[in-house]
Amino acid sequence: LYNQIMSYTDRIKETKMSWLGLAEDYAFSDRIDWIGMKEESSISLSVPIVLGILLFLAVLILRHATLLIQCSLKTPASSAQRAKHTKVLRKQMTPVGKFALASQTERNQSIITFFIALSNKIGHQPMGISDLERLWESRIMNEKRHERFGCCVSRAADGYYEKLDNSFKDYASESPHPDDVEETKERIVEFLTKPIDVHDKLWQVEISHGNLGASGAILHSDELKVKGHNSETIALFRNHHCLCDGVSLSAAVADLSNESNELRDKILYAAETHKQRILRTSFMRRALSFIIGSLTYYIFGTIIALTLQAWNMIFSSNPFEEFMKRGSCAERSVSWKYLASVEDAKRVTKSIKKGAKLNDLFVACLTSAIERQYESISKSSSQVDNKQKGPTSVNLIVTTHLSGGIILPGESIGNKIGAFAVTTPFKSKAGSSIKRLRAISKALQLMKRTTAPQISYLVTSFISKYLPKRVAQYALLKANCHSVATISNVHGFPDTIHWAGNPVEMICAFLPLPTGIPIGIVVTSYNGRIIMSVDADASVVPNADEFLQWMVEEYETIKTEASQ
Secondary structure (H helix, E strand, O other): OHHHHHHHHHHHHHOOOOOOOOOHHHHOOOOOOEOOEOOOOOOOOOHHHHHHHHHHHHHHHHHHHHHHHHHHHOOOOOHHHHHHHHOEEEEEOOHHHHHHHHHOOOOOOOEEEEEEEEEEEOOOOOOOHHHHHHHHHHHHHOOOOOHHHHEEEOOOOOOEEEEOOOOHHHOEEEOOOOOOHHHHHHHHHHHHHOOOOOOOOOEEEEEEEEEOOOOOOOOOHHHHHHOOEEEEEEEEEEEEOOOOOHHHHHHHHHHOOOOHHHHHHHHHHHHHHHHHHHHOOOHHHHHHHHHHHHHHHHHHHHHHHHHHHHHHHHHOOOOOOOOOOOOOOOOEEEEEEEEEEHHHHHHHHHHHOOOOOHHHHHHHHHHHHHHHHHHHHHHOOOOOOOOOOOOOEEEEEEEEEOOOOOOOOOOOOOOOEEEEEEEEEOHHHHOOHHHHHHHHHHHHHHHHOOOHHHHHHHHHHHHHHHOOHHHHHHHHHHHOOOOOEEEEEEEEEOOOOEEOOEEEEEEEEEOOOOOOOOEEEEEEEEOOEEEEEEEEEOOOOOOHHHHHHHHHHHHHHHHHHHHO
């Protein structure tokens, strides 16, 4: 015991650390007086110390004896049971993953779909399934950072993953290349709506290659043809939400790239820079900021979040509810489009309101498209009384990543997301596009100062752990505050990345529609461009291309008003 204590003390002295901002010389005394032991060569043990040591040994003996008795009374497991339990990873599914399984319905599957589009120059061999297999095995599975890709949901242990012995070809397949953009959309809709047997696998990919521009996946294919590119490869992925979220998928895409080490270094550098900036402030200032910030954020923020949530649940409504089809026969409408360059969008946003973010701009463009969609569908429908006054605002669900939208090097994939509802005004209420953007920016800044995302995460954890499946479906339907759409903003890559030497031209993801919400929008940035995608109930948004065009037109209107 003495040797263990002294070795522990030596390790503390040798560690280059400071305690509460104090210098190392003051953290520990040079002369250690540890439980009566002096630095002198002669060591004297007092009676209380001897009794303490004997008591410690007695507790260890008693604990060991208890374990032996428990083992002797336990019924031996059969070989089948032992084989079943050895396959179960002793790491539980994330609360959001459990909730995604429990809350999905036949009509609204919790499946994330995205495609990676690569271009190939004349004379270059396009990436095939064997090339992707080698890349996947070397970058994803061999590094053992994302082991969950090799698992399924366990049948034997509820809430656990079970490791599989599947090969890459059990998840991947090659298919004929789409002839046009409509065929590409059909495949995306099938991936979004066709159920996945989570007890068999959690993800799959379909690869095809053909003439550049044939699938319509790459929006700037004409530019690439001028540069000498003549073919394209489309890797269409889908995974169940119980596997991971969109931010985790972005990290996996980065790990597959030739630039993976460079991207990891950039993340570490940014994290270290942020840490050093915090440490440059005094200890007292950090302590006061922590105390005051905690009181403001957790107490007042929670009160505001719960109050607004209750208000929206009781008094708001979804104007599209009467148009939404009931049952499992509803079709989907999907599309993708460029909004603007990242630099141009930042310049427009900053010129309108101090502290405004890009996400405020995206929400404003989405609100405008929803307003125009309601006007369009009301004119063509006999279910709406044209004399009745239309809505002046709608509720939207904004998803947020609880780790800041990044996965640090060494961290594995997960589901660290929360969400909150925000009320956004129509132009008829706000007066102009810029006034609406300012109102939306103010509302989003207020919600970001509350604990709403954390509360949603905690409630999700509680429901998925303790309550039955039907409660999860009911909670998801009621907690969405009669929202019309949900929007997710995923950070992309500022420059072009490459898979096995082939340039990735497009990264586009599609959001699974929660129960009761007819429109899902994903906004991501890649190589200096902002990419939008929509997955919508076709009874509400029959023409997804037109819906995204309305978002682009609203952006141009805001840009014009800002310049004036």
